[in-house]
Amino acid sequence: MAETFIMIPGRTSKQGCGISEGKFGETYQSETTVLQVAPQDMERLGLREGDRVRVTSEDGQIEIDIKPSKGDELPPGLLFMAYGDLSSRLMGGDTHGSGMPTSKGFDVELERLD
Amino acid sequence: MATVEQADAGPDEESLKIVYDATCTFCGCVCDDIDLTVKGHQIVKAKRACVLGNSWFLNHNIEDRPACLIGGKPAAVEEGIQRAAQILFDAKYPLIYGLSDTTTESQRVAVGIADWIGANIDTTTSVCHGPSGMAFQGVGEVTCSLGEVRNRGDLIIFWGSNPAESHPRHFTKYSLMPKGMFVPNGRKDRTCVVVDVRKTKSAKAADLFIQIKPRCDFEALWTLRALCKGIELDPQVVEEKTGQPLSLWQDLMNTMKAAKFGVIFFGMGLTMTRGKHANSEALLTLTRDMNQHTRFVCKPNRGHGNVTGADNVVSWQTGYPFGVNLSRGYPRFNPGEYTSSDVLARGEADAAMIIASDPMANFSQPAREHLARIPYVALDPKETPTTRAAEVAFTVATYGINVPGTVYRMDDVPIPLRPAFDSPFPSDLEILKGIERRVKELGRG
Numbered sequence: 434m435a436e437t438f439i440m441i442p443g444r445t446s447k448q449g450c451g452i453s454e455g456k457f458g459e460t461y462q463s464e465t466t467v468l469q470v471a472p473q474d475m476e477r478l479g480l481r482e483g484d485r486v487r488v489t490s491e492d493g494q495i496e497i498d499i500k501p502s503k504g505d506e507l508p509p510g511l512l513f514m515a516y517g518d519l520s521s522r523l524m525g526g527d528t529h530g531s532g533m534p535t536s537k538g539f540d541v542e543l544e545r546l547d
Numbered sequence: 548m549a550t551v552e553q554a555d556a557g558p559d560e561e562s563l564k565i566v567y568d569a570t571c572t573f574c575g576c577v578c579d580d581i582d583l584t585v586k587g588h589q590i591v592k593a594k595r596a597c598v599l600g601n602s603w604f605l606n607h608n609i610e611d612r613p614a615c616l617i618g619g620k621p622a623a624v625e626e627g628i629q630r631a632a633q634i635l636f637d638a639k640y641p642l643i644y645g646l647s648d649t650t651t652e653s654q655r656v657a658v659g660i661a662d663w664i665g666a667n668i669d670t671t672t673s674v675c676h677g678p679s680g681m682a683f684q685g686v687g688e689v690t691c692s693l694g695e696v697r698n699r700g701d702l703i704i705f706w707g708s709n710p711a712e713s714h715p716r717h718f719t720k721y722s723l724m725p726k727g728m729f730v731p732n733g734r735k736d737r738t739c740v741v742v743d744v745r746k747t748k749s750a751k752a753a754d755l756f757i758q759i760k761p762r763c764d765f766e767a768l769w770t771l772r773a774l775c776k777g778i779e780l781d782p783q784v785v786e787e788k789t790g791q792p793l794s795l796w797q798d799l800m801n802t803m804k805a806a807k808f809g810v811i812f813f814g815m816g817l818t819m820t821r822g823k824h825a826n827s828e829a830l831l832t833l834t835r836d837m838n839q840h841t842r843f844v845c846k847p848n849r850g851h852g853n854v855t856g857a858d859n860v861v862s863w864q865t866g867y868p869f870g871v872n873l874s875r876g877y878p879r880f881n882p883g884e885y886t887s888s889d890v891l892a893r894g895e896a897d898a899a900m901i902i903a904s905d906p907m908a909n910f911s912q913p914a915r916e917h918l919a920r921i922p923y924v925a926l927d928p929k930e931t932p933t934t935r936a937a938e939v940a941f942t943v944a945t946y947g948i949n950v951p952g953t954v955y956r957m958d959d960v961p962i963p964l965r966p967a968f969d970s971p972f973p974s975d976l977e978i979l980k981g982i983e984r985r986v987k988e989l990g991r992g
Binding site: 444445454526538 | 606
């Protein structure tokens with residue numbers, strides 16, 4: 434069953450290194466294609482590292498593997514992923530007159546793929 | 548000390564060159580104290596570089612790729628210049644976008660081309676601190692150089708910014724660790740506060756971490772504005788809106804008023820979240836308010852190596868920092884109308900030139916789908932999703948590693964580049980000058 438979360442895409446140093454190594458290389462690809470979930474949420478939803486989930490925003494949908502966030506970095510209810518092709522697929526084209534699509538802090542539905 | 552010297556090498560070894568005080572252009576810190584050890588066309592060591600700088604320097608060697616591709620097939624550079632100029636000249640609504648990872652010298656030529664062909668010109672600022680740029684125009688910016696932060700800052704606040712991941716030397720070179728003129732004991736003389744929705748790596752460096760509710764930056768900043776002015780607030784409403792008790796905000800305000808030189812560095816946690824320019828405006832106004840009590844400044848933590856240069860160059864040539872339309876022969880500025888995400892997502896541009904950026908990876912899906920439908924030119928040292936789908940793609944030399952020039956640090960300080968080795972690929976500047984020359988010829992008929 435789908436559950437609502439708040440998605441926070443962002444920068445990571447590994448993603449930054451991956452840009453310099455090349456965007457089609459292993460570092461960038463692996464860093465930008467995994468979703469971090471708070472350990473409490475993983476336990477509550479019976480999710481394990483490596484499980485595949487579907488994430489749906491108002492504007493797009495992706496399928497992605499998950500891993501637990503480190504320590505207490507992510508509070509329950511929030512999701513994090515490094516900027517990249519997949520995170521961009523969840524953004525809408527409307528910038529609300531600012532030039533900037535809402536790229537952080539938007540609602541998504543998360544459901545497990547069996 | 549000489550800027551470049553040949554190092555001793557054994558009889559069987561290729562000679563090594565040391566480039567002192569090279570400039571790293573990966574992020575907006577633009578560290579200009581890197582000593583590079585260069586072996587032929589490869590940097591083998593980057594002394595003092597952070598993890599991002601190290602990856603930047605060690606991975607920009609000479610790749611075995613054509614200097615120019617037209618329709619995915621190798622072509623002569625001059626032929627690519629002719630084709631690129633024709634695409635841009637024939638377009639009714641050409642878009643020129645990117646510019647944050649190239650020299651100011653290239654940026655000014657790109658603006659020149661936009662002027663000649665009546666293009667829409669925009670930089671990656673529009674999808675990072677564009678909302679802050681709008682706020683600067685609305686309320687102004689109380690600011691300073693990073694040198695002042697290093698020498699004076701005794702309260703350093705990071706709001707929606709995670710320099711431990713995005714600007715790894717920020718703490719050690721500028722904001723937290725250095726022993727400065729008025730903070731002689733370095734870190735011991737400074738208080739660090741991190742405000743974020745996540746307990747990021749940067750939070751671990753803070754004396755106080757304040758975890759706010761997502762999408763409530765505006766409410767938290769206005770809570771501080773009210774406390775700064777001594778306005779009474781309802782504790783229940785404050786906690787409900789910000790996720791933190793009023794007493795904590797009051798303690799923070801007391802700390803802020805007690806500081807001798809407070810600094811707020813802010814990031815895309817503010818500008819990309821609901822509220823966008825209103826969030827930045829709230830933070831800039833809070834900074835202004837604080838100056839009734841003590842010295843307070845703020846600075847956006849800028850991401851790309853010369854995104855600040857792009858703001859400067861586009862401003863000095865058109866009067867506006869980004870999102871500028873020149874189709875009527877004079878500049879018009881309107882974020883939301885002339886910014887690239889909008890121009891593409893609405894399907895308006897009919898050709899484009901993308902310089903040193905990767906919208907095919909970073910833009911919204913509707914914007915990317917439209918870019919894929921129109922002919923466009925791409926300049927980049929690396930192969931990216933954007934270069935792969937370009938009608939004309941140029942492989943260019945890397946700025947700062949192969950190409951000299953000037954970049955602007957995030958505090959608007961211009962810094963010269965000290966390249967490490969020559970590249971067989973042309974620079975952005977050479978390609979753009981060629982395109983400018985050709986569009987001028989086409990314009991004369």
